Amino acid sequence: MNLKTFILKRSIQVVISFYVILSLLFFLLRLSPGDPYSKYIDSDMTQQEIELIKKQMGLDKHIFYQYLIYIRNLIKMDFGYSFHYGTHVWDVIKNKILNTILLFTTSVIVSALVGIFLGRIAAWRRNTSLDAGLTIASLVTHTIFLPWLGLLLIWIFGYKFELFPLSGIYTPEIWLDPECGFLRKALDVMHHMALPFLSLFLLHFGGYLLLMRNSMLGTLKEDYILTARAKGLREKDIINRHALPNAALPVVTSVGLSLAFSINGGALTETVFSWPGIGRELVMAVSHNDYPLAQAAFLLIAIVVLLANVLVDILYAFLDPRIRYE
Amino acid sequence: MRLLEVRDLALEYRTKKGPFLALEDIQFHVEKGEVLAFVGESGCGKTTLGMSILRLLPENAHILRGEILFEGRDILRLSQEELRRYRWKEVSMIFQAAMNSLNPVKRVGDQIKEAIQTHEPDISKGELKRRVEALFRLVNLPLSRIGDYPHQYSGGMRQRAVIAMALALRPKLIIADEATTALDVIVQDQILKETKLLQKEFGLSFIFISHDIALAFEVADRVAVMYGGRVVEMGSSHDLEDSPTHPYTMALLESYPTLTVERRRLRPIPGDPIKVTGGAKGCRFFMRCPEAEASCKEITPPWVEVGKGHMVSCLRR
Numbered sequence: 134m135n136l137k138t139f140i141l142k143r144s145i146q147v148v149i150s151f152y153v154i155l156s157l158l159f160f161l162l163r164l165s166p167g168d169p170y171s172k173y174i175d176s177d178m179t180q181q182e183i184e185l186i187k188k189q190m191g192l193d194k195h196i197f198y199q200y201l202i203y204i205r206n207l208i209k210m211d212f213g214y215s216f217h218y219g220t221h222v223w224d225v226i227k228n229k230i231l232n233t234i235l236l237f238t239t240s241v242i243v244s245a246l247v248g249i250f251l252g253r254i255a256a257w258r259r260n261t262s263l264d265a266g267l268t269i270a271s272l273v274t275h276t277i278f279l280p281w282l283g284l285l286l287i288w289i290f291g292y293k294f295e296l297f298p299l300s301g302i303y304t305p306e307i308w309l310d311p312e313c314g315f316l317r318k319a320l321d322v323m324h325h326m327a328l329p330f331l332s333l334f335l336l337h338f339g340g341y342l343l344l345m346r347n348s349m350l351g352t353l354k355e356d357y358i359l360t361a362r363a364k365g366l367r368e369k370d371i372i373n374r375h376a377l378p379n380a381a382l383p384v385v386t387s388v389g390l391s392l393a394f395s396i397n398g399g400a401l402t403e404t405v406f407s408w409p410g411i412g413r414e415l416v417m418a419v420s421h422n423d424y425p426l427a428q429a430a431f432l433l434i435a436i437v438v439l440l441a442n443v444l445v446d447i448l449y450a451f452l453d454p455r456i457r458y459e
Numbered sequence: 460m461r462l463l464e465v466r467d468l469a470l471e472y473r474t475k476k477g478p479f480l481a482l483e484d485i486q487f488h489v490e491k492g493e494v495l496a497f498v499g500e501s502g503c504g505k506t507t508l509g510m511s512i513l514r515l516l517p518e519n520a521h522i523l524r525g526e527i528l529f530e531g532r533d534i535l536r537l538s539q540e541e542l543r544r545y546r547w548k549e550v551s552m553i554f555q556a557a558m559n560s561l562n563p564v565k566r567v568g569d570q571i572k573e574a575i576q577t578h579e580p581d582i583s584k585g586e587l588k589r590r591v592e593a594l595f596r597l598v599n600l601p602l603s604r605i606g607d608y609p610h611q612y613s614g615g616m617r618q619r620a621v622i623a624m625a626l627a628l629r630p631k632l633i634i635a636d637e638a639t640t641a642l643d644v645i646v647q648d649q650i651l652k653e654t655k656l657l658q659k660e661f662g663l664s665f666i667f668i669s670h671d672i673a674l675a676f677e678v679a680d681r682v683a684v685m686y687g688g689r690v691v692e693m694g695s696s697h698d699l700e701d702s703p704t705h706p707y708t709m710a711l712l713e714s715y716p717t718l719t720v721e722r723r724r725l726r727p728i729p730g731d732p733i734k735v736t737g738g739a740k741g742c743r744f745f746m747r748c749p750e751a752e753a754s755c756k757e758i759t760p761p762w763v764e765v766g767k768g769h770m771v772s773c774l775r776r
Contacts, residue, residue, distance in 0.1 A: 356559035363513055363554075364574045364624075365546035374573075378564045454608040455563055 136450065143446065147439045154435045155428075159203055162424050163196060169216045169422040190216060203428070213425035217418070222429040226411065230433070232302060233398040233410035236326055240333035241395045245388045247334075248341025255342065256349030256380075257372055268346070271339030283332045283405035290328060297328050300407035329406040333399075337391075344387055348380040355379070382453055386445055393441030397434050460531050462631060462664050463489040463512070468525030470511060481507045482688050485525065489632065489664050496667040496679035496696075498711070502732050504688040505668045506555060509634045512666070513546055529632075548578045551625040555637040555668075558617055561609040567620050568595075568605035574627045594623040599653065615646040622654060629661065636668040651678055672711050676700045681768075684708045687732070687743030694769030704771040706748045742774065750775050 170186050187193045191202065206213060212222045248271075255267045291299045298304070307313050307321050352358065353376055361375045398412030411430060418427040450456050468485035471478045482504045489495050497505040510516050512527060514534060527534040529549060537545060554560040561570060571591050575582060582590075595602050598619040609617055618639065625633050635654075639647040655678060658665055669675050675682050676696045683693040684707060692705040703709045713726040730747035741756045742748070748755065752775070760774045 356554060356556055357562040359515060360554060360560040360624075361562070363515055363546055363552050365543045365548065365577050366573070367543065370577075375562050375565075379562070453564055455610045 136447070139450075140443070140447070143443045147443060150439055151432075151435060155204075155207065155432055156200075158428055158431050158435075159200055162419070162422070162427055165419070165422070167420075167422050168192075169424060207432075212429040215418075215423055215426040217421050217423045217426065222426045225414070225426060226430055226433065229398075229409060229411045229414050230396060232408065233396060233403075233412065235322070236329055236402075236408060236410065237333065237395040237398055238392060240330050240337065241388070241391050243330075244334045244336075244338035245341050245384075245391070248338040249345045249384060251338070252342040252345025253349060253372070253377070255346040256353065256376075257368075259350060264346075267342060271342045273339075274335045275337070275339030275343070277336060279332060279336055279399075280401050280405050282335065283329070283402065286328050286332055287405070298325050301325055302409055329402055329408055333402060341384065341388070345380065345384055348383050349376055352376045352380040378452065382449070385448060385452060389441055389445035389448065390438070393438045394434075396437050461488045461528075462491045462493075462530060463666075464526075464528040465512075466526045466528070468508075468511065468527065469523040470507060470516075470525075471521055471523060472517075473519050473521060480688055481520070482511070484689055487683060487690065487693065489666060491631070491664055492658075492662040493681070494658065494665040494667055494679045496669060496675035496682045497685055497690075498669055498672045498675045498682060499685035500670060500732050503685040505685050506636055508685075509552070509636045509666060509668050512632075512634060513550055513552060514542055515552075544578070547574055547630065548628050549630055550632045550634065551628065551630040553621055553625050553633065553635040553638040556641065558614060558641060560621055561617060563609055566606050566608055567612065571620070571624045571627055574624055578628055590627070594627055597626065597657065598623045614642055615650065618642060618646075618650055622650070626657065626661075630663075632664045632666065634666045634668065637670070638667075639674075640669070640671075671715075672708075673715050684711065689743055689772070691744065691773070692769075692771045694766065694771075698766055698769040702766070702769075704765050704769070704776055705744075705773050706750050706775070707744045710747075710749075742772075 170183075170190060170192065173186050174183055184193065191199060194202075214220065215222050215225050218225050251267055255264045258264050287299055290296045302325050303318070303321050304325075308318060349372075358371060358375055361371045366374075396411065398410040398415070400412040400416045402408065403410045403413040415427065415430050417423070418430065465485055465487050468482055469480070470482040471480045473479075485508065487495065497508060499505050507516070507520070511520075511522065512529075512534065514537075516522075522535060525535075529545070534542075534545065561567060565573075568591050571594060572587055575587060575590060591605060592602055595605060600616060600619050600623065604612070604616070609620070612620060618641075622638075625635075639650055642650065651674075657663065665679075667675060667679050672682070672684070676699070679696050681693065681695050682699050683690045684699070684705065685691065686707050692699065692703070692708045699708060700712075703712055707728075710726070710728045714728055716725060728747060740759055742751070742758075742760050745751050745755045755774055758774060760772045762770050762772050763776050765771050765776060
């Protein structure tokens with residue numbers, strides 16, 4: 134099987150998985166307690182008026198008929214209108230997802246880079262106080278409860294020292310000022326981003342550090358490392374040329390999937406920092422029974438994660454010659 | 460000057476369960492162009508001995524005393540940089556489990572090139588390529604496989620590649636640690652014959668480490684039998700094969716099948732290998748020896764010369 138066949142085979146798997154996910158999603162949302170229309174119904178409404186509301190939402194039809202409409206609309210790439218906002222779901226999601234990528238994807242990238250770098254150092258200097266310090270620091274920050282950490286950071290840097298804003302993503306006065314340029318707006322967003330970014334970074338870098346460290350330590354026990362040492366290679370070259378390419382494999386999987394899942398956002402982080410991202414929107418959409426919005430957001434996440442899996446598999450083939458899918 | 464001379468080497472592993480004496484009173488030399496074999500059961504210290512010549516021991520190994528003189532230089536006193544230059548250039552190694560001693564994500568040819576480049580950083584690309592091709596020819600590997608990865612090789616091919624790598628810098632001494640144990644007998648025989656030819660052609664010295672005493676007799680000029688971290692008998696292959704003297708050597712020979720002698724029952728050696736925790740008196744083989752007396756437990760046996768260059772360490776001889 135060559136790479137082309139492999140990609141074809143995986144694509145078929147992705148399509149099947151995606152179909153299963155979108156069907157499960159449709160029925161799970163409708164099985165969940167509550168309904169989307171009750172909050173629009175007054176006690177003095179007539180039965181006709183209630184039926185009209187249901188009809189507007191398309192909920193008067195049989196559930197399997199609704200399912201067929203749902204499939205038909207998905208094929209047409211039409212995600213429908215949000216019950217809650219009344220606007221097209223894509224317009225709701227678009228802005229939120231960009232905010233989420235800005236904060237969460239950036240923090241995954243930075244914490245992975247820092248974690249891998251420090252993890253390599255910890256493995257190299259194994260059993261020294263530097264290694265112990267890095268390992269303990271990672272264990273502490275990686276297991277900390279994020280809302281607590283977030284509130285602590287807000288209290289210290291936002292409230293006590295007034296270095297950073299308490300919440301939100303931008304200062305309205307700056308953005309409403311017509312003379313304000315792009316650079317000023319960008320700096321304003323970065324200023325708002327600092328604290329949530331710092332808490333996500335602290336939470337995540339330790340995970341990558343420990344993964345990299347352990348993977349390196351496992352690799353350093355391999356026979357081919359002994360061969361490299363016997364060949365008279367410098368310790369630096371043994372680490373970089375022989376251990377690293379092998380130790381990187383599990384880290385690639387982990388970072389690849391974390392990147393994909395980062396578009397998921399995080400409801401807790403977004404709530405603590407009042408960050409207008411997709412995570413909070415998802416929780417709201419589910420609790421409001423806003424079917425179209427929840428469906429669109431979940432499907433978007435599903436497709437990104439599915440594709441990331443395929444990409445990681447392909448990347449693996451380039452990093453590890455033993456996996457050539459042949 | 461002798462190529463390699465080891466004097467009074469003692470080494471212990473410091474484990475959580477306490478110190479474990481892996482080598483004691485090790486005394487031997489290797490001449491230029493000579494093949495010396497070390498044989499003994501698992502855990503007798505033969506691999507540790509091989510590793511200590513290249514100073515590739517794990518962190519918990521501590522050399523208690525002794526000297527390892529390579530062309531008169533004490534390897535144990537080399538600085539890290541001197542050691543790095545000595546490794547592979549002067550002494551190279553064919554490892555136990557040669558299957559895993561190639562890096563799976565690097566091309567075989569590149570791994571051999573790397574060994575050359577490390578010690579000859581100024582070598583040109585063309586010269587490097589020519590050298591690797593010559594090595595592949597030398598060990599009968601097809602040149603078309605230079606760019607392959609180790610997993611694309613068969614076990615025998617990997618073994619040849621590892622031998623080519625060991626020959627890359629024309630070292631004076633090669634340590635082969637159970638180099639062919641994982642291969643089937645036909646491939647093993649082929650590779651040993653070829654290696655023997657190369658050894659003769661280049662005047663290489665070999666330290667051949669094996670658990671297989673019959674194989675050792677076949678390839679080595681001299682054989683040293685190890686038990687419990689000590690050498691118990693050493694002499695030419697002929698002498699040891701024809702007149703084994705130490706009870707352990709005799710037992711070892713009886714526990715192996717042969718093709719030349721009439722069919723007979725194999726005799727396993729009763730008991731378990733010994734674990735020495737340090738400073739033990741007496742003969743190490745005492746517990747399992749059919750000829751042991753009370754004094755064997757108390758007195759460490761001295762070396763006795765029973766023939767020219769045939770030494771044995773046993774009170775009963």
